[in-house]
Amino acid sequence: MTNYGLVIDQERCIGCHACAVTCKQENNVGLGQYWNRVLTEGGDKMDTPAGTYPENGEDGTLEMSYQPTACQHCENAPCVKVCPVNATYTREDGIVEIDYDKCIGCRYCMAACPYNARVFNWDEPQTVPEDGTGDVPARPQGVVEKCTFCSHRVEEGLDPACVVNCPADARIFGDLDNEESTVSKYIKKYQTTRLLEDRGTDPKTYYIRGEMSPGRPQTSDKMESELDDVSVWSEPKDNGPVEESGGSGGGGSHSSLSNDALPHVPAFEGGDD
């Protein structure tokens, strides 16, 4: 079975909001609404750090990081359970999606979602371009909408727009049920957290904190599962006799990853703030 999930490497994220903007364009999200937003963990305002400058004899404690936040596509999704008319549902591939023709607009799902990931069309949405892009269904006034993991792209073997357009390769999309997928390996290898884990929603969006990962392996906009040559990243055996393959599992494959001298993977480990 396929079970799609997303890994966001917060050590790689540079806070450029490209994922938020490309999401808005790709999905033709109405003005004044965001399905995906980049939050600043730090000060009270966007792009401001918490802490103090190292002056007047004080230690510098400035600290800031970015948390891109959209629908977490929870396994135990409260929004799916509360929807009275089955308009919000979990697809076979694990994506939580809304049937915009069924949604009655009761907004119980917005009350249920602990992440405030959902937006409601309070009036007829104004979109740019006005008639939409034709890639995604138009959403009328009076229904709830949210991130779909770009299911229209995924169905064609493409990664979600936010993943492809992340200039820092901080977003990695893939099949959590496949142990060989990059997302599965990263979750095993790196220290990951999930948002509001104590609520028991079991989100399928994982955030890497601490040690920086090599990021998204492929350079194509195709999904990992569609590519043959991803193996050069995740399984070095095809790329040459760099190291012994298999056997040692996730840990082994990671050490080979960081030793690989492939482009745009930072050579250092444990990138700090």
Next chain:
Amino acid sequence: MSRETASSRFVVPEFGSAGKLWVGFLAALVVVGVAAWAYQLTTGLVVTGMRNVFSWGLYIMMFVLFVGLSAGGLIISSAPKFFHSHRYEGFARLGVLVSLACITVAGLLILPDIGRPERLYQFFTSPDFRSPMVWDFGIVILYGALNLWYLWLLTRRDLAARGSRLALGVEDTEAGRERDRTLMFWTAAVALPTAVALHSVTGWIFATQIGRGDWFSPLVAPVFIAKALVSGLGLLLVVSVLVSRFTRFSVDREELTSLGKVLGIFLAFHVVYLLAAERLPHAWADHFGFWAITGSFLIGESAYFWLWTVVGGAVPLVMLALPSFRERVSVIFTASALAVFGTTFEGVRLVFTGYDAANIDAAPGISVGGEYAGVTTDIWASAGSYTPTLVELAVTAGVIAIGALIVTFGLRYIPIQAENESTAVATDGGETRGEGR
């Protein structure tokens, strides 16, 4: 025996000029409300004060209130019937009428909250039985139907005796009245658990939600029951006093005082006991010093808290506790009105505790949606804020006016005063309490 003579009478034989003015006023409110709803339907819910962070507002707050209000009448009329008692007989019919009006108001208040009401048929074609809203949809409809049936059952023989078409062909016979009394017992037996289910399920709409602050509490359902007892009985007493003042309806002073005492007990259980039980563990766990714990336990966080606990709790409780005081109709009326007023703010407070703070409130926050002017860049909020708009107030007033019209026409066309009910009920040895007015 003497059922032919005056089994009952209409408390409003016909609408006088004051009555016509009242009906006209309510009808005007309904017209304004419908117009406001039409405007909201075409423009979108953007005309309300709700936005993405604070996505439920006045309609849901009032829904919660009116579901609670619908409890009192049905319980006061069915509980004694279930125990074969004739207590509060004089309030039975009026109580069920008020219950019916309130549950109708509650159900109708959902309509304007829905973004696309024309799709409500989906509740039948594609329901998800995991959703507490589906449970509530079912129980509200069942409860409304039960009220309608019960009101008709209570009055149909009298309607027949009066030759009213509302008897729907039922005839007024002694055997029929006998059979109805059995039916009333069984209806009461169904009505009581249905009422408990209604308030619990409405509470569970909130209590199942892990994402919204204090909503996720097992106490919510019992609190909804207690709240329903307080506000429902409060409203019944308010309406009884008003109706006895403005129509030929007469209340038994003794029973009124007795119900006032019951209201006091409900208030003590709800506002003092359940609230304390809810607050103490949080206050204790969050603070260290004795006085810090005590302070956090006693002092609420918002104006709604004080409106509810003091104006709607402590004050009426004191009024109903003083023996010399609680005999007076004016005191019972005021205390009941305050209890209903206070309970209103309990629902308001509940919705606010769910929405005023976001779980993840890092900057810039959540896009609020709606009326993007293109001038400012501030479409973000990291906390919820809400003020109802004029449109919401107009729609809500219109829906409440429908409830008031139901009560008004009920008083006009249904024999609300059951005068010789007690003599007729004498089958199981019940003594006459009707003292023939």
